[in-house]
Amino acid sequence: MSEPAGLQSGTTAATVELEQLTKRYPGSPQPVVDNVTLTIRAGETAVLVGPSGCGKSTILKMINRLVEPTGGRVRVGGEDVGAMDPVGLRRRIGYVTRASGLFPHMTVAQNIALVPEMSGWPRARIRARVEEMLDLVGLDPVEFRDRHPRGLSGGQRQRVAVARALAADPPVLLMDEPFGAVDPVTRDHLQGELIRVQGELHKTIVFVTHDFDEAIRLGDRIAVLRERSHIAQYDTPESILTNPADDFVSGFAGGGAALKRLSLTRVREVDIAAYPTLTVDDPLQEIFNKLRASVTNEILLLDQRGRPYKWLRRGDLMRAKGSLARAGTLVNDTVPRDATLRDALEAVLTDSAGRVAVTGRRGEYAGVVDVETLMNTVHELLEADRLEAMETRHALEEMRATQTHAEQEGEGGGQMT
Template identity: 50%
Template sequence: MSDQTTDRPMIRLVELTKTYPGRTAPAVDALSLDVPEGEIVVFVGPSGCGKTTTMKLINRLIEPTSGRILLDGEDVTHVDPDRLRRGIGYAIQQTGLFPHRTVAENIATVPKLLGWDRTRVAERVDALLHMVGLAPEEYRDLHPRQLSGGQQQRVGVARALAADPPVLLMDEPFGAIDPLTRETLQNELLRIQREIRKTIVFVTHDIDEAVKMGDRIAIFAEGGRVVQYDTPERILSEPADDFVSDFIGAGASVRRLSLTRIGDATVAEDWPTLPFSADASERAAAVAAGDHDFLLLLDDGLPVEWLPSSGGGGLPVLAPVGPDHTLYDALDTMLSNNSDVVVVTDAQGRYRGTLDLPTIQDLIHVDDAAGVPTRVSRSTSRRSGEPR
């Protein structure tokens, strides 16, 4: 039993139990857990471990057998469930968009229930479409079946956020989406979350997704027990027991690289660079001065070409990594480009520095030795508020 309390929980579950009629074993067993305000808490675990049940206990789509649910300090175990749910955003894997309603009408559902006036609803719909990356004038009047899976899920998220609820429940929201789109949506949800700072409970069975999305992760085991509730760093570096280790699987140290965004990492800034406009003699002088095999040519701050010191034509800079990429992406780029260095840019694509293979190896090992997260905490990176 993992009992974790924080100063100001937005959601507090107290000894929450759900036993379905006709079953002896509870689906969720005396679960106590706090979800701090403004954080993403991921419920992760194998199928049938009670993570979705636990989430549905929070908005009482499933009524608990015993125990209490506190929302922002208020006991909501017995309040009117419909009113409770209007204050909690809800997004699910199959989106559940209303097929007979337009995108705008779908998003307007809860605001209309709450009696907002038309202008306010229309403004809110457009703002939300904009936020989830869909041009309002283009998508407002379409029906769900005219959208791709990824677009439907964006509308689903917009609909869940419509009435600006402090709490958002998301049940495998990106589970049925192709890996490429899923990654885009994950990044966008993190970007949106940096702006709106909601308290989010996110259910998934994918540990990689959990590590990427979660400020904290609750690992569920059979019978609705939470075996570890901790930050992703600590879960990866100090799994509580064999079940957690098995669930994380192999490659925890590599996976931990995905916790550090390059925007938060220190990069080497001593690689020799040269303006693209430099003429042949300037290039020759620079090659002679340095001991690197390649010089980096910058065009107005943007990395464009590697210039080999051995002479010959330049090579294009392939796939530089930006601040929102992780160290894992940097390693992946190096391996797939068969290179031991990768160019790092800022959000505008300007040259910031370089990362090389030995640096990343050191980071993995420093981590292992100290058991200390290298990641600059999410809350800090949020406050720095990079736009994308």
């Protein structure tokens, strides 16, 4: 059986279409998934969010035929998955679960190489792909490739699971509450890593969660599901926050829409200041001179790989008697350019100086964002919400007035007749 065009190796992304998709289990009075029609655009992250038991995980499993639909169909890249070999289909769709699903007797490298090996890739290509995938998810290949899952933390196992799911370069990635079993700090980091990885790869991702904050942070579009997967609203996070379709959606989204929208804006979208920097290898006199000339009263010292290392202020070197080892304050927190403004605001608020260093993909220095910039953005979001709410209210009032006028004219016409 030839490989469908939409699922060929190297295809960046593919559209996923659900057409009147239904799943009914024997003996159940109601279907778990009832007549769902939904289109997920190629290259987008679509998040299915809803209460427990609404069928969102069942939808995910019907896409790769771990669960067979009772009715309707799924198309991936224009191809009906019901006509495909299910084993071959699953090899071409990445799948990450809450429990990672790594094989404990295999090394990290063997787990990642599994699908490429089954697909007949040459050994040299597989080795290179394993290294590439570990690097992509932020794990040092030298340190991690020969380790076993039992020797990894929960967050590291999930990173390896993502690397394995992406190893054969699938156009579609299914993620079923992949970060639900890790602690909040690790979960936050993994979400940030997924945002970064998606920014590089542009896969089609279908992500299941019950956490609306996670949904608005990760999703290009969100499907808010009721019981039996009835779609209450399918829209962008911004639209759902500012114009919820009904009370169910509004209640599920919760309050604080303007602050939630901080999760929709990336650090790269705001003004990142260029702080004066030097490296640990620069002469002390040059560091002195730059500190004296700095209008910010401080400089950022970078390590030998160009990563933020220490904040140095005037007087630090004098108090430390000219020794860089004892001078300044270590950089304890940074945010990547793909981080959300919410991440940046949390980092800034825990820093007494009210700023945080911004980094690139490999941790290299990219600039600094401060509390003033972030607060200005918050005010802009609040003002945008206020104006949009006013426009919506005025539009509704005009629509009601027009409707009332038309009804009155209709009644008058009837009397004349």
